[in-house]
Amino acid sequence: MVEAFHPDHYEPRVPSELLEELQDMDNPYPFTPERVEAGQQIYFGKGQCVTCHNDNGKGVERPGHSPRDFTDPKWQETRTDGELMWVLRNGSPGTEMPVRVGKVISEEEGWTVIHFIRTFSTGIQQ
Numbered sequence: 662m663v664e665a666f667h668p669d670h671y672e673p674r675v676p677s678e679l680l681e682e683l684q685d686m687d688n689p690y691p692f693t694p695e696r697v698e699a700g701q702q703i704y705f706g707k708g709q710c711v712t713c714h715n716d717n718g719k720g721v722e723r724p725g726h727s728p729r730d731f732t733d734p735k736w737q738e739t740r741t742d743g744e745l746m747w748v749l750r751n752g753s754p755g756t757e758m759p760v761r762v763g764k765v766i767s768e769e770e771g772w773t774v775i776h777f778i779r780t781f782s783t784g785i786q787q
């Protein structure tokens with residue numbers, strides 16, 4: 662049976678053999694106000710992220726488990742952009758987090774929406 666609920670939000674979501682490589686991976690696009698704005702449009706638009714992650718990034722309550730709280734600075738510090746990209750490409754197995762990159766958004770849009778997600782804890786865009 663697949664374990665659908667990860668009790669520890671900080672535990673890595675990526676396969677352990679890839680963790681080091683993903684932690685070294687940089688976001689290839691610069692963090693600029695234009696890109697944060699574009700990321701916001703993806704989040705609320707074609708990426709459908711808002712459906713589960715809510716407009717405040719705290720996540721909608723769903724049966725079994727709720728999505729990550731993007732406003733949690735400890736979670737933000739724990740995760741690298743490379744790890745988030747892996748989740749966008751593969752989903753979070755055993756949870757409702759679906760594959761996004763390659764399905765509903767492109768690679769570049771994936772990196773762009775990651776920049777926007779970072780602003781939930783820094784409050785830059787709000």
Ligand code: HEC
Pocket residue numbers: 667670673674703704708709710711712713714726727728729740744745748749753756757758759761766774775778
């Ligand atoms: C159908 C609901 C749903 C949609 C749509 C969705 N997510 Fe998620 N997302 C989840 C759930 C549930 C989790 C928690 C998964 C877990 O516990 O591993 C999650 C987790 C995440 C994480 C955290 C992974 C980690 O390493 O902790 C990121 C980043 C993320 N989602 C980004 C996005 C983005 C960006 C979009 C839109 C392009 C999106 N999600 C769309 C449900 C969703």
